[in-house]
Amino acid sequence: MQIGAEAAEAAGTTGSAPSGPRGLHARVCTRDGWAVPHAVATVTDAAGRQVARAEADDDGTLATAPLAPGPYTVVVTAAGYLPAARTALATGSGAAELGALVLTRQGGVQLPPPGTWTVDPAHSAVAATAQHLGLSSVHGRFAEFTGRIVIAPRVEESTVAAEIRAASIDTGNPTRDAHLRSADFLDADRHPVVGYASSGLTPAGPDRWTVHGQLTLAGVTRQVDLDLAYLGTGPDPWGGVRAAFRATTELRREDFAMNWNQVVRAGVAALGATLRVELDIQAVQGEALPPE
Structure with a gap:
């Protein structure tokens, strides 16, 4: 030899x-x-x-x-x-x-391997926070949503699509939730779905990306960018593989015709002009979710 x-x-x-x-x-x-x-x-x-x-x-x-x-x-x-x-x-x-x-990866940025990743609503959260009376915050979350992430071989061509049931908003107060579902805010009867579809992806640093896309909320569509952090991947108890992400953005209510407010004292409104949206996402590799 x-x-x-x-x-x-x-x-x-x-x-x-x-x-x-x-x-x-x-x-x-x-x-x-x-x-x-x-x-x-x-x-x-x-x-x-x-x-x-x-x-x-x-x-x-x-x-x-x-x-x-x-x-x-x-x-x-x-x-x-x-x-x-x-x-x-x-x-x-x-x-x-x-x-x-x-x-x-070139550029020092990471994403999961190419392929389809399905958002697992049972282990994810879609939350929104509004300022109340200029003093504190009101926190809410949507209980019903679906999402799909496709990682492309060229990661900048990856896509994100999500749908949220507007009527599933929950702030822990039934009276307030009913008002949020009304035409003053989400207008859930006429526009039951809040939708997001990405149009591009730009690296923003190690493990960070800016997702460019269109948000349709209460029947109004606006350009909204998400600040996305990729948190890594790992196995799950059902033999699958999961990826974790965290995304944030800030919305102006007036951009979506949500202009209802009350002035409770001189110069102070009941609600702040902006909403902070936070997404904590687990996605399962493949097209289907594991059994509960």
């Missing part, structure tokens, strides 16, 4: 990992542990000569034939990710274990 740089160079091309004893071995993944398939590792020796090249499989695993004992530099590249360089030391057997090699 050939051992050393010549063997590695002969076997170290793109494609599946070589059979038999292995040399460099690593799993290329994102920060959340998702595989980065088709990442390419280039291995150079101490003199700067390329001795091997390997392409990761669908699980993100890459391997070369055995290497000559000694130190090596490994540079891993993948479309849409920043290159990563690591130092590897091949043992007397020719093996060099790197373990998990984490790649970061």
Whole structure:
């Protein structure tokens, strides 16, 4: 059996990992542990000569034939990710274990893997806060909503769509909730659905995005941007995978023809002019939600 740089160079091309004893071995993944398939590792020796090249499989695993004992530099590249360089030391057997090699998306921003993610209303919250009497806040939430997130291979082309049942508003006070459902505010009888559809996505920093979209509320449609934070992914008890997000925005009531108010004392209105909206979202990978 050939051992050393010549063997590695002969076997170290793109494609599946070589059979038999292995040399460099690593799993290329994102920060959340998702595989980065088709990442390419280039291995150079101490003199700067390329001795091997390997392409990761669908699980993100890459391997070369055995290497000559000694130190090596490994540079891993993948479309849409920043290159990563690591130092590897091949043992007397020719093996060099790197373990998990984490790649970061270009621009330093992250989102879940491409595909469809379905919002789980049972483990999500859609809340709104209004100022009351200029002193404190009234908090409400919507109990009924659905949503769908599609992460595109080019993350800037990802989309978000959501529908909220206007009549499901709950502030903990039945009289106030009935008023909010009336034509003074949500006009839930004539406009039962509050809808949001994204039109674009812009990176705003590590793990942060600005979602551009159209909000239809009480029959009025306006451009509304969401400040979105991606909180990561993980397994759930039903064998699925979940992603978590938090989004916020601020709405002006007058933009949606919600002009009702009362002046309770000189210069002080019962309600503030703006609403703060906060979304805490869990989304399940795929088109369907798990059973309760």
